[in-house]
Amino acid sequence: MIHLFLIDADRCPQYETLRLWPVVQGLPKKASATTCCIPYNGEMVPIPVGTRMVADVVAIHRHQGVWGQDSSEWNPGRWLTSDGKIRRPSKGEFLAFSEGARACIGKKFAETEFKGIMCCLFENYKVKMHIGSNKEDVLLTQEEAREQALKSMNFLKYRLALSLARRIPLDWTQRS
Numbered sequence: 603m604i605h606l607f608l609i610d611a612d613r614c615p616q617y618e619t620l621r622l623w624p625v626v627q628g629l630p631k632k633a634s635a636t637t638c639c640i641p642y643n644g645e646m647v648p649i650p651v652g653t654r655m656v657a658d659v660v661a662i663h664r665h666q667g668v669w670g671q672d673s674s675e676w677n678p679g680r681w682l683t684s685d686g687k688i689r690r691p692s693k694g695e696f697l698a699f700s701e702g703a704r705a706c707i708g709k710k711f712a713e714t715e716f717k718g719i720m721c722c723l724f725e726n727y728k729v730k731m732h733i734g735s736n737k738e739d740v741l742l743t744q745e746e747a748r749e750q751a752l753k754s755m756n757f758l759k760y761r762l763a764l765s766l767a768r769r770i771p772l773d774w775t776q777r778s
């Protein structure tokens with residue numbers, strides 16, 4: 603029996619993963635009705651009507667001014683406040699599902715789906731790095747395999763959505 607508790611902490615791994623590896627990396631926008639202004643370096647910069655812009659989601663999500671010195675590290679704990687609640691980033695700081703009128707309408711669905719998949723996997727399995735022979739037939743320790751996997755996470759390709767360009771072997775063991 604799987605229970606999907608809607609507690610805040612469940613969302614940390616998903617948000618942290620989408621922060622570092624957002625599925626949608628650039629959000630194309632067009633200034634439409636009136637000239638608007640966006641804050642930049644303490645000034646308001648006017649954006650004329652018709653200007654096309656792309657918000658660089660990766661750069662925003664890894665900005666040290668927002669996410670701290672360790673902004674490139676995967677640390678789901680950064681999403682929890684001291685009283686155990688989920689961190690609510692300020693406007694424009696976390697754009698994995700975009701924001702505003704055209705934000706993702708499937709966000710809740712995706713969050714629930716992620717939770718369901720994690721519950722199904724980890725209720726029955728535990729996972730560790732596969733340390734068998736790699737391509738060069740060199741045996742790896744768990745730590746080496748983990749480091750290699752982290753490096754592989756920087757070899758990504760962008761098609762319709764972000765995907766891995768290298769295989770990361772894992773061993774799944776049925777829980778007793």
Ligand code: HEM
Nearest residue numbers: 625626629630698699700703704705706707708709711712
């Ligand atoms: C991790 C999963 C998902 C991520 C990261 C995601 C992300 C996004 C983002 C960034 C946008 C805005 C795109 C833009 O402005 O160019 C968007 C829009 C949209 N998403 Fe998602 N999405 C996810 C899952 C889903 C699911 C599961 C559904 C449907 C069940 C969905 C339906 C939509 C729709 C219909 C829009 C267009 C909304 C509009 O233009 O008004 N998404 N999504």
